[in-house]
Amino acid sequence: MNTRFFEFHHYVDLEPPEVAFHEHEFYEVFFFLSGNVDYVVEGRTYQLRPGDILLTNNRDIHRPEVRPGKPYERYVLWLDGDFFQSVQDFGDDLSACFTDAARKKYKLIRPGGDSLTHLRRLCAYMTQIQEEGLFGSHVLMYACLVEFLVYLNRAYFETPDEIRLDVTENPKINQILLYIEDHLSDELSLDGLAQQFHLSKFYLSNKFKQYAGLTLYQYIMKKRLTIARNMLRSGTPVMEACMRCGFSDYSNFLKAFKREFGHMPREYMPQGR
Template identity: 55%
Template sequence: MYKDNFTHRQIMTDHLYEYHHYRNDTPPEIDFHQHEFYEIYLFISGSVNYIIEGRTYKLQPGDILLTNNSDIHRPEILPSDQPYERSIIWLDEDFFRGMRLIGEDLTACFKDAARRNYRLIRPTKSQLAQIQKLCEILEFERASNQIGNRVMAYSAIATILVLLSRAYYDTPDSAQKDITESDLVNQIITYINEHLAEDLTLDDLADHFYVSKYHLSHQFKQFTGLSLYQYIMKKRLTIARNMLMTGTPVTTVYTKCGFNDYSNFLKAFKREFGMNPSDYTKKSK
């Protein structure tokens, strides 16, 4: 089976989709990040706690995670006698537009996972076997020069999405035992996402949730892996990037994302994404 050489690249270089199959004998260190695309992550082996938006998922082989273009996430890869192996599919928004032409919105499970803040799919053995077989087809067609190989790969991904959509709603309640979370942190994250344009200071949030600043800071860092400031800044920049992708003027973007000063927004955006907002807008077009 084909294996990719792992890199820390988090930007798509192909149009519509990318498929990667990675295997690392030495656990790599991966920072918190976010994408401008959807991601399907199929865990094969190793020992991983995956942190997404304040929840930590203790993964079992065969588990699948769904992340969208605003989720801040990071795998915590632990030492294991098994290699860290996974398959990853990246999907651009344009991929789903083709599906919508025939009346299917296969982003529904991604959106519902974000709404519920619950990204885990634990498929049955039968569902997993079908998905793994389709991944093998993807790998074969990607390396093939035969006529129609792109169509076959596209078809395999579309079928995977259908199976995932069905498996998502069938995931057993017993999977909850492998999730570590805090009700307080979940509420804070929801509040932040709903009030990004407003001042979100530690003092204000502590007063709103009737907790001490120390307790809030400690709990937030414990469950998200980021300080409150780091999370708010990453979230604001991520939403700003997504708004720029849809053509929203930069003057609207930075105020709606809670940046009261354009120069500060410019510096923070360039630090996070490696280019200024106007260059990013041109790239998106």
């Protein structure tokens, strides 16, 4: 993010972009408008319909799979965690939908008619505010954003469970993903996980890549680095983050971190900002 608290974007691609698996330092609201798109988030593939919204946090590894045939249009909202703190005094936790989605490991919102109309209208207005750039634009954006998040939370908690039918997932791979996240400081290998979950190495390797979109090694490495980055941002010393995320070699950790994020770990610590 290049601005404090939030960024808002409206994107349209006429040709399908190639997007690698990635993660963010912030919360993301992905508001899908048109296109032929499946979205992979942490081993689950969401078959998107126009008007669908996905919520991801700073731990989620994700990417869109965009097919040709229609323009790919979406609104994207990025939110720093400090934004939610800035509105906490009003009494409602506007991050509640993100917290619940993280707990359930289920990221999709499908707003109903009135909610969808209202959310789209707010996004169109925020786009207009940004384009005009008149006096008080940032204040207006902030006010619209608070309203948007109120209705986003309402839409999230009103979304019926039936939309899970539009999600492709594998219960065994979901269990393995949870295990990896809970055991990042342990030794994690294909041999060990196959034995732990009573699977053949061939089956585990193929099914993991099919549902998570990455090889087991790639996923574990990206998840470890992502969690290490988050720990550094909260003030954890570099060596402690390295060890707690399962890196036994400090030099290899530094190299992998720089390769993944383009910066050295110390640059993510509060005093380095």
